[in-house]
Amino acid sequence: MSDESNSVPAEAPERFAIGISFGNSSSSIARISPEGKAEVIANEEGDRQIPSVLSYIEGEEYHGTQAKAQLIRNPKNTVAYFRDYLGKNYKSIDATPCHQSAHPVQVDSTVAFSIRDTASEDVNTVTVSEITTRHLRRLKQSAADFIGKEVNAAVITVPTDFHDAQREALIAAAKEAGIEVLQLIHEPVAAVMAYDARPEATVADKLVVVADLGGTRSDVAVIACRGGMYTILATAHDYELGGASLDQIIIDHFAKEFIKKHKVDPRENERGLAKLKLEGEATRKALSLGTNASLSIESLTDGIDFSSTINRTRYELLSSKVFAQFTDLIQQVIKKAELDVLDIDEVIFSGGASHTPKIAHLARNIFPEKTAILAPSTLITALNPSELAARGAAVQASLIQEFDKEDIEQSIHPMVTATPHLRNAIGVQFVSGEDVDFQPLLNAETALPARRTAQYSVPKAGGSVFVRVCEGVREIKVTKPEPKPKAEKASDAEEDDSDFDSDEDEEEEIRETVWKTDKAIAELAVKDVKAGGKVELMVHVNSDLGLQITVREVGGQSAVRGAVESPKPTEN
């Protein structure tokens, strides 16, 4: 302020960027707080998960929770679940999620909604692009109101399967709303970033599964984190699985109870169904925290009030099939990545439905103990699953906010992102007596070029040591348990009922990962290391798979250096 003679007069208004997660069910806005932490911002109503819903009553626009409430009284002029229609051909969309709100209609080849969005009686056809613009405009305004500063740019998260037309449509819709999209980033990667950007986080190589369980769809991804860089190894999607599938269970449960009492099916009445859905969702959310939850609806059908309760055990029993679909999707994506559950270091639960305790508990049982399950019900320090994507977007926004547009474009260009990745780990072989061991230095799926340095001990007495750099592959070793003495087993089978017996029979085999040394690459010697000394190894892998290797005694004068040529192009 006092130094104004130093500052260059700003031409364009200053860029101020936030992170936005834009979901089919809900959206969030986030920023980096003055203390440097990513934080999700509440809108005027105090919501951090802002329903992606717009509703119009006599020309007035309602947004978020207020608009969602209109699904009961004003469904025709309420637009919801529209994100996945953006930039898509009308013929290719699935309109199921919009069954209880404004239906998508075709305009040219794209999607629109016929709604009364002005004070007049006329029904207007509003494109999904325009709806998106209006939604983003409201989000932008909420952020600006909170921060007290104009917001004019954003990093927005998108699913991994968003194709170019969808991305372009989103960027254009944001621009209409006065938002410069600095970058679109993938939802699961944003979730990983939200965790990795915490001050206590360290840069470590890891394989992460992100399970994004949303409202109407669920998306899972396997992501390799190598030296702080992220690569998606596989994704799987279920466009019919999400919180709504669980809502249906609650709806059916209470509807049956109602029918028993009153001999009317509340689901057959549009408004009754809408009420059941809205209140049922609230009941289900309450079951994420408590062991009991109630539901109370005035005039559910034929003017009959309804109120009842459900406990968590009952709910989990009813939902077990759907829960299994979630965990199946997770296992499916690991298979797709040609990995094993034993390879996974972290499972990050993201998206609103990830609050459901049982789903994380089921995942806990699938993965080995060393796998961290990052969900509210399995880890106290877990971040709010509903906030991950927006937080990650805010982190990225803060990183590139000062960059020129051109700089950003060049940095995210395929010329820069398309990168060779190591097929196998590269590390050092250790032989001591009979035992051959392998210690990876660069993990498989490390993006190239890459460079890593490590220090190793030397034998107590010192002397010359041998460094053998090779590739290593991870194998799964299965140890069958000691078979039980036969007699005991037989008597067991006689006494116990068959159910119990089969359990007992399934004596757990032990599965573990072990390293196997594969191809040798180079051998080096460090001569006359002093007792208690250490040896440092640096391996640099070029994009063309050529290697530079250096070893030296820590603190020593000279180093041993050598290069390994890149492999000859293969014959085929």
Place this chain on the structure above:
Amino acid sequence: MASAQVFNITLPALPEGWSADKDFKAVGSVSAATQRNLEPVGPHFLAHARRKRHQRTFSEDERIQAQQNVKKTEEDEDDEISEPEDPMMLSRDAKDWKAQDHYAVLGLSKYRWRATPEQIKRAHRKKVLRHHPDKKAAMGQTDENDNFFKCIQKATELLLDPVRRRQFDSVDEAADVEPPTKKEAAKGNFYKLWSKAFVAEGRFSKKQPVPTLGNEDSTKEEVEGFYDFWYNFDSWRTFEYLDEDVPDDNENRDQKRHVEKKNANARRKRKTEDNTRLRHMIDECLANDERIKKFRQQARAGKDKKRLEKEAEAKRLAEEKEKARVEEEQRKKEAEETAKADREKTKKAKEAAKNAAKKNKRVLKGAVKEVNYFVEGGDASAGQVDAVLGDVELLMSKIDHEELAALAESLTAAGKDGAAVKAAYAAQAKQLVEAGKLKEGELKTFA
């Protein structure tokens, strides 16, 4: 990135007989890579992108980044005192030090009153290094009087003395920022241009920090605070730097006193002029400040709003009263209607009872007629008929509706059985006698 992982694993000893040129032997190559897309997010990716775009290796990039960081800090440091030196200034006569621009001499023109003592000292060191007489001599340049070196010393001495520095700053016109003309301010730069002028003016304030002008979004309190501050401005600005030199020989004491008086007057005059100038400046800014107009409008709108709210409240009360009245009326009407309906109902019930009684009375009379007035064989005499009917009448007058109905029922059951009819009557008569409604023997025929 460059930091080493430390593994607690012991490397094997060098096998017997292993040898290689320079202790290195390539024995194989790395397996073919998988082509994948990196996710373009996070700080480490951005570093990767930088290396790739500028085709730098890790160490090159590290070196360049480090150099840039060093350069940046160096520049930051150097920049402060690296302005070009005006040849005219370099050839100044040190005797005329009072007229020199002390800041320019030290290369601090950009900073002026904002220069910190630290900066002044650093600038001094730098200038001395460059203009030290020894150095000049070594470079074959001669400046017999070391004039510019003396200028540097004078400037430093003055600027490091807070009192003398204030005296100079008070008249440092190069630090003045002219307030914008109406036209300039109207072009949309009102806040920016006026801010600059006030920030410059604020250097004279005894109270620090000085509130800033703000912008179109400033609150009423902020704006009012700003003008309050300036209309009560407490300035340390003095004008003795412009004093005429006072002759300091003792011989000319009158002359001395005269100059001193003149100087005092001049200082006073300048100070008054300066106060007026400042006041005009504030007036001018205030007069054109759109925010003041806005707040006035808002105040008016606020009053209007209060009035409207009051009216709305009155209307609401009236409406409520009317509503209460209508409701009361409605209630009364309903009450009346239920009362009426009740009355009707009782009336109907009464009528029904009456009808039933009539019917039952007919049964009573019919019963005696049916049994020929208790006469067996032949017609009953008129006297007998009268006596029986008289008794029936009397009995009827003494019993209530229920007894009547019960009696009628027994009589109907009795039918043409004279004895049964008589017995029914007799039973009823007995009851009445027991209840004290009839005297024993009053009913002759049913005795």
